[in-house]
Amino acid sequence: MLVKTFGSAVYGVNAITITVEVNVSGGQKFFMVGLPDSAVKESEQRIESALKTTGHYYPRTKVVVNLAPADIRKTGTAFDLSIAVGILGATEQLENPERLADYVIMGELSLDGTIQPIKGALPIAIQARKENFKGLIVPKQNAKEAGMVNNLQVYGVEHISDVINFFKDETSLQPTVVNTREEFFNSQYEYEIDFSDVKGQSNIKRALEIAAAGSHNAILIGPPGAGKTMLAKRLPTILPPLSLQEALETTKIHSVAGKLPENSTLISKRPFRSPHHTISDVALVGGGTNPQPGEISLAHNGVLFLDELPEFKRTVLEVMRQPMEERRVTISRAKIAIDFPASFMLISSMNPCPCGYYNHPEKECTCPPGAVQKYLNKISGPLLDRIDLHVEVTPVPFSELSGAENSEPSATIRERVIIAREIQAERYKGVEGIYANAQISSKQLKEICVITQAGQTLLKAAMDKLNLSARAYDRILKVSRTIADLAQSADIKIEHLAEAIQYRSLDREGWAG
Ligand SMILES: Nc1ncnc2c1ncn2[C@@H]1O[C@H](COP(=O)(O)OP(=O)(O)OP(=O)(O)O)[C@@H](O)[C@H]1O
Numbered sequence: 001m002l003v004k005t006f007g008s009a010v011y012g013v014n015a016i017t018i019t020v021e022v023n024v025s026g027g028q029k030f031f032m033v034g035l036p037d038s039a040v041k042e043s044e045q046r047i048e049s050a051l052k053t054t055g056h057y058y059p060r061t062k063v064v065v066n067l068a069p070a071d072i073r074k075t076g077t078a079f080d081l082s083i084a085v086g087i088l089g090a091t092e093q094l095e096n097p098e099r100l101a102d103y104v105i106m107g108e109l110s111l112d113g114t115i116q117p118i119k120g121a122l123p124i125a126i127q128a129r130k131e132n133f134k135g136l137i138v139p140k141q142n143a144k145e146a147g148m149v150n151n152l153q154v155y156g157v158e159h160i161s162d163v164i165n166f167f168k169d170e171t172s173l174q175p176t177v178v179n180t181r182e183e184f185f186n187s188q189y190e191y192e193i194d195f196s197d198v199k200g201q202s203n204i205k206r207a208l209e210i211a212a213a214g215s216h217n218a219i220l221i222g223p224p225g226a227g228k229t230m231l232a233k234r235l236p237t238i239l240p241p242l243s244l245q246e247a248l249e250t251t252k253i254h255s256v257a258g259k260l261p262e263n264s265t266l267i268s269k270r271p272f273r274s275p276h277h278t279i280s281d282v283a284l285v286g287g288g289t290n291p292q293p294g295e296i297s298l299a300h301n302g303v304l305f306l307d308e309l310p311e312f313k314r315t316v317l318e319v320m321r322q323p324m325e326e327r328r329v330t331i332s333r334a335k336i337a338i339d340f341p342a343s344f345m346l347i348s349s350m351n352p353c354p355c356g357y358y359n360h361p362e363k364e365c366t367c368p369p370g371a372v373q374k375y376l377n378k379i380s381g382p383l384l385d386r387i388d389l390h391v392e393v394t395p396v397p398f399s400e401l402s403g404a405e406n407s408e409p410s411a412t413i414r415e416r417v418i419i420a421r422e423i424q425a426e427r428y429k430g431v432e433g434i435y436a437n438a439q440i441s442s443k444q445l446k447e448i449c450v451i452t453q454a455g456q457t458l459l460k461a462a463m464d465k466l467n468l469s470a471r472a473y474d475r476i477l478k479v480s481r482t483i484a485d486l487a488q489s490a491d492i493k494i495e496h497l498a499e500a501i502q503y504r505s506l507d508r509e510g511w512a513g
């Protein structure tokens with residue numbers, strides 16, 4: 001007998017419905033056709049064992065499994081469940097097998113028939129609804145994630161027997177109910193950390209507020225223990241809240257990567273990713289034979305924190321350049337190109353030199369001559385070019401650390417950031433792909449960041465006095481535009497420029513002495 005059911009293959013952040021046809025007839029062999037990878041092929045063993053533990057039999061006759069369309073590569077173990085149920089249908093061990101064609105069924109089987117979670121349940125659910133399937137059957141752990149999709153019945157299952165019973169009696173399982181909007185709005189602002197935890201450092205907080213307001217990349221430079229990591233971690237708490245649309249985009253990427261916590265639904269807070277400096281190129285930007293999103297995509301709509309930037313391999317930082325420019329990664333494979341969004345703010349940190357105390361107000365740097373420059377050179381110039389704000393962090397004295405001084409909470413800072421972002425949204429209305437000052441090209445910069453004669457004079461003097469490089473010029477203009485937006489000023493004033501000039505430490509000739 002021939003039966004048909006459906007599975008789903010995930011490509012990039014989208015899913016493609018796969019028809020699973022199972023035919024059992026005379027003869028004695030198991031065939032799987034339609035470009036399965038080795039993990040899919042091995043499903044026979046898992047299915048055979050799972051069926052036996054539930055008191056069903058595995059056919060000794062010829063089983064042909066066809067996965068269509070044949071030109072799409074099927075990977076992984078998640079097709080186990082649809083194939084197993086198909087075999088049950090084809091051997092007349094399942095009641096109402098004609099209902100199989102109404103569902104997309106995905107799950108990995110253990111030898112005892114329990115069902116293991118899968119990757120990509122959210123895009124699978126989105127596609128199933130698009131194609132008007134009656135329902136989707138997924139592992140219980142993925143049911144809430146898939147259940148976010150409206151107008152689709154999503155059933156979470158723990159064991160293959162749940163699926164068998166469901167085809168016997170439709171009421172044996174209850175569809176998963178998720179109120180996506182409610183979950184989204186309830187957990188939007190729940191951060192466990194806050195800027196008020198950081199004592200003093202008002203100038204650094206100000207710099208991070210500017211970074212957040214204009215979506216500028218930043219680097220924090222300072223000695224060990226100065227609080228760089230602590231400050232960077234708090235950046236998401238002052239960014240504008242995610243929109244529901246952005247939350248869905250980010251969740252999809254985490255779903256595909258299998259990085260959503262079990263039973264979770266929407267990611268409603270901006271992600272903060274901080275990969276270790278030993279990370280590989282592929283893990284950072286994405287890739288692999290079955291392309292998976294990298295850290296830069298997991299940070300989509302949030303913050304990527306590269307702690308101790310000079311410790312990262314140069315090649316790793318090089319591969320990040322193009323995605324940073326395009327705010328997406330394209331991974332090309334024989335037949336298709338897969339796109340992963342990667343729009344993130346880069347926050348990095350570094351010690352000023354190998355010993356950590358170069359430019360320190362109290363301690364002596366013990367590095368040999370040339371070591372500081374060499375350390376800075378470990379970061380590629382073009383990457384450094386994409387970092388608008390250089391912020392020097394000096395440790396807060398102990399007396400201040402233990403003081404009871406109350407600092408401003410994230411919520412208050414965030415309100416100012418939101419206003420500045422609204423001004424930018426208005427300015428860039430209708431400009432494709434641009435919503436913040438950091439994203440404008442040098443051509444747009446000339447039109448948007450107009451400064452007065454007095455401003456030009458100041459800038460010229462600063463460039464000469466501090467020996468700033470030419471590349472610093474554009475950065476200063478962009479950042480001064482953001483500072484003006486925070487001040488709700490239509491014009492870039494002298495004081496805005498003067499403040500922006502302070503954030504170019506690494507361009508100063510004196511930096512590496
Ligand atoms: N301004 C501050 N307010 C409150 N606590 C602080 C402050 N600065 C530093 N600390 C404390 O010092 C610890 C060390 O800070 P952190 O790890 O952020 O420093 P760092 O600059 O990243 O150092 P490293 O270079 O060693 O990574 C923090 O966990 C925090 O407890």
Ligand SMILES: [Mg+2]
Pocket residue numbers: 228229230307349
């Ligand atoms: Mg640190």
Ligand SMILES: [Zn+2]
Pocket residue numbers: 353354355356357358365366367
């Ligand atoms: Zn040093």
